[in-house]
Amino acid sequence: MELTSLADLLDVQVLDTQIDRLLEQRQSLPELESYKQAHERVTSLEEELQKARDDLRELELALDKAEGELEILELKLDEHETRLFAGGMSGRETEHKRLEVQSLRGQKDALEERVLGQLEKVDPARETVAGLEAKTDVESKERSELEAGIKQQWRRIDAEIARKEERKSEAIAPIGEELVEMYEKLRRIKEGVAIAPFDHGVCGGCHMALSPTEQEEAFRDDLPRCVHCRRLLVA
Ligand SMILES: [Zn+2]
Incomplete structure (x- = not known):
């Protein structure tokens, strides 16, 4: 009786060893290491991208602000110039208006410089964001492919384990x-x-x-x- 049980138990052991090996295989797929590395690359790229987008947003806001100020200043300058060219003011008023127009032109030049300066910063920042988006896409795609491959192998291994488990429960029943x-x-x-x-x-x-x-x-x-x-x- 015991001897039969021991022989059955050896069958169970063979199945358990096979199951252990499959579990080990499941956790040591070479793709898992590649997936981990791809995941780390995607995560760090996403962080970098987030930062680049924040920087770009700040630069675009500063650009919008400078452009808005320039627009207002241009309207004001236009108004003053029209008034000046219309004439009909006293000499003192005319001189006062002329100086004001001159000052506004100076401010306009300075603002135009600022807008150009902002544009020069915004353009490369946009390129940085676009470049990072492209890189993140490539890395995400690679990660998805690795994930799909791992899942496929896991499904195969899990099905194999399930078959062994079934045979094991049959083998262990009489013991x-x-x-x-x-x-x-x-x-x-x-x-x-x-x-x-x-x-x-x-x-x-x-x-x-x-x-x-x-x-x-x-x-x-x-x-x-x-x-x-x-x-x-x-x-
Ligand atoms: Zn021994």
């Missing part, structure tokens, strides 16, 4: 509860391998040879265990 508990406990403390075949005097768990005396000692029990690693043995 006694106590033996299953012992098996689970040994798996936890023995790197996932609780039971191993005993072949040509060698433990399949720790790969150490057992002397004839040690073999006799190991197999004296209903549940034979390796004298070296204490894993269950199936002869």
Whole structure:
């Protein structure tokens, strides 16, 4: 009875080892590292882009402001010039108006300089934003492709795991509860391998040879265990 159980348990162990390997494979796909790197690149590009957009917005606001002021100043200058050219003012008034127009022209020149200066800053800032947008798009696309590839592989691995789990539940069904508990406990403390075949005097768990005396000692029990690693043995 025990021997049949142990042989069944070895089947369970084979399936568990395969499941462990699939889980390991799931978590160590080379694409995961590439995805992580692509994700970091996208995140840092998005931060850079956000900052560039903020800078551009500030420059555009300053440009709008300077252009608005210039427009108002041009209207005012136009008004004063019309008044001056219309004539009909006293000499003192005319001189006063002339000086005012002169001052407004000076202000206009200064504002035009400011607008040009702002334009010179806005243009490269727009180029920076456009360049970063293009780069972010390329990197995001690469990240999406990696993600799709990973998901596809995960689906395949998960389906494989599900098949193994199903077979495992069939294999484990006839085995006694106590033996299953012992098996689970040994798996936890023995790197996932609780039971191993005993072949040509060698433990399949720790790969150490057992002397004839040690073999006799190991197999004296209903549940034979390796004298070296204490894993269950199936002869
Ligand atoms: Zn051993």
